[in-house]
Amino acid sequence: MSVFHEIRFPFSVSIGASGGPERRTQIVPLLSGREQRNTPWADSRRRYDAGPGVRSLADIHTLIEFFEARRGPLHGFRFRDPFDNRSAAPDQAPSPTDQILGNGDGATTIFQLVKSYASGGESWTRIIEKPVDGSVLVALDGVATSDFVVDPATGLVTLASPPASDVVVTAGFAFDVPVRFDADRLDLALDEPGAASALSIPLIEIRP
Structure with missing residues (x-):
C-alpha cells in the first residue's frame, strides 16, 4: 500500500532542478478556422526534473538511498519547488x-x-x-x-x-509540494572518476 513519507527530497540533489505547473487543455479546431478550448482539469499539476542537480558520486549515493527507501514511485514525499515555495x-x-x-x-x-x-x-x-x-x-x-x-x-x-x-x-x-518519482528506474551515468550525473529524475505532483 502506498503511503506518504513526510520527508523532503535531498536539497543537495535538488539544486538545479527544473520544472513548474502544467495544465491540460483540449483544443478543437473548427471548420471556420476558429477553435474551441476546454479543460478536464480544475487545477494545475506540477512536474519537475531533478536530474541536473546530480554532480558527484556522493549525490548519486544520496539519490539511490532516497529512491530505494521510497520504493521508487510507490511512496510520495516532499519537494521544495525552487520557484514557488512561499x-x-x-x-x-x-x-x-x-x-x-x-x-x-x-x-x-x-x-x-x-x-x-x-x-x-x-x-x-x-x-x-x-x-x-x-x-x-x-x-x-x-x-x-x-x-x-x-x-x-x-x-x-x-x-x-x-x-x-x-x-x-x-x-x-x-x-513544499507533495510529489512522487514519475519513473520506476534511475538513469545514472559515471562521467569520469568521482563525477557522475543523472540523465533525468522526473517528479510529479500528487494532487489533493
Missing part, C-alpha cells in the same frame, strides 16, 4: 496577511491553507497541504495571533476559538 513573492518573507483563508462565522475553527494566483482580474486558488513546520503565521483582521496549531501533513489550521462573524482569517507560510 505565500509571498520569492524575494519576500511570509507575513501573516499574505493569503486569505476565509471569514469567521462564530463557529468554524479549522481553515485550510491556500495560495491564490491573480492576474488581470482572474484568479485561481491552490490548496496547500504541506506547509513547512514552524513557518505558518496567522492573523485575524490583520492582527497576528499565536492561538492556533497547524497540521504540517494536511495544511489545516485550527484556531483556539472560532473567529467572530466576518473576521478575515489570513496566513503566511513556506511550503
Whole structure:
C-alpha cells in the first residue's frame, strides 16, 4: 500500500532542478478556422526534473538511498519547488496577511491553507497541504495571533476559538509540494572518476 513519507527530497540533489505547473487543455479546431478550448482539469499539476542537480558520486549515493527507501514511485514525499515555495513573492518573507483563508462565522475553527494566483482580474486558488513546520503565521483582521496549531501533513489550521462573524482569517507560510518519482528506474551515468550525473529524475505532483 502506498503511503506518504513526510520527508523532503535531498536539497543537495535538488539544486538545479527544473520544472513548474502544467495544465491540460483540449483544443478543437473548427471548420471556420476558429477553435474551441476546454479543460478536464480544475487545477494545475506540477512536474519537475531533478536530474541536473546530480554532480558527484556522493549525490548519486544520496539519490539511490532516497529512491530505494521510497520504493521508487510507490511512496510520495516532499519537494521544495525552487520557484514557488512561499505565500509571498520569492524575494519576500511570509507575513501573516499574505493569503486569505476565509471569514469567521462564530463557529468554524479549522481553515485550510491556500495560495491564490491573480492576474488581470482572474484568479485561481491552490490548496496547500504541506506547509513547512514552524513557518505558518496567522492573523485575524490583520492582527497576528499565536492561538492556533497547524497540521504540517494536511495544511489545516485550527484556531483556539472560532473567529467572530466576518473576521478575515489570513496566513503566511513556506511550503513544499507533495510529489512522487514519475519513473520506476534511475538513469545514472559515471562521467569520469568521482563525477557522475543523472540523465533525468522526473517528479510529479500528487494532487489533493
